[in-house]
Amino acid sequence: MGSALASDHVYLPDTVSTAAKILVVGHFAVGKTTFVGTLSEIRPLRTEETLSEAGAHIDDLAGVPEKSTTTVAMDFGRLTLSEELVLYLFGAPGQKRFTRLWRDMTHGALGALVLADTRRLDQSFDVMGLLEEHAVPYAVAVNRFDDAPSYPDExxxxxxxxxxxxxxxxxxxxxxxxxxxxxxxxxxYLQTRLAQENM
Ligand SMILES: Nc1nc2c(ncn2[C@@H]2O[C@H](COP(=O)(O)OP(=O)(O)O)[C@@H](O)[C@H]2O)c(=O)[nH]1
Ligand SMILES: [Mg+2]
Known part of the structure; x- marks a missing residue:
């Protein structure tokens, strides 16, 4: 993964002609920053702020003792898929207070990956609701945490x-x-939808 951050990846080749925007969304502490950081070939941009007493009532840390920061804005990463195509990954918080950010961020997005945690599945509804509101197609990825229960897909x-x-x-x-x-x-999934729309 060190090689993914090699300096020759910092600048986009001038052959790139298409950029696609993909969102990585989910509730607090579900792994968005980690996901974007894992896949990004550039050092991801992120805005994190130490949780303050003032924010304690907003971002529920119950059950996530390892978490001492919360993302207040976005994660941004880049993944070059071919000489012509580059993916931009936008990690965004699902907290409802970021409604304005959501409107801007969903603009032009091809689709979203919703990260979910089996310990807190109910907390994914807000983010799925926001995507549906903005007509952004999505897939769900359960992010496996060591102490999280595993359930059958159904x-x-x-x-x-x-x-x-x-x-x-x-x-x-x-x-x-x-x-x-x-x-x-x-x-x-996005390709399948596109093919169906064009039938
Ligand atoms: N065990 C495990 N821990 C993870 C995984 N993804 C993220 N974490 C940890 O979970 C915490 C929250 O992740 P973070 O990416 O900051 O969540 P975010 O609030 O959605 O951006 C961090 O301490 C991560 O190291 C995972 O797939 N498995
Ligand atoms: Mg984060």
């Missing part, structure tokens, strides 16, 4: 009230290959 689908066509995968946001597979599941 139960997760039911708990999240997913449409039958919505892809559901599991990933480890710390792992490049696993995160890539989650991204591929989303892109394949």
């Amino acid at each position: 139960e997760i689908r039911e708990a999240l009230d997913l449409l039958p066509e919505t892809p559901l995968v599991t990933c480890d946001a710390r792992d490049r290959i696993s995160s890539t597979h989650a991204l591929i599941a989303l892109v394949q």
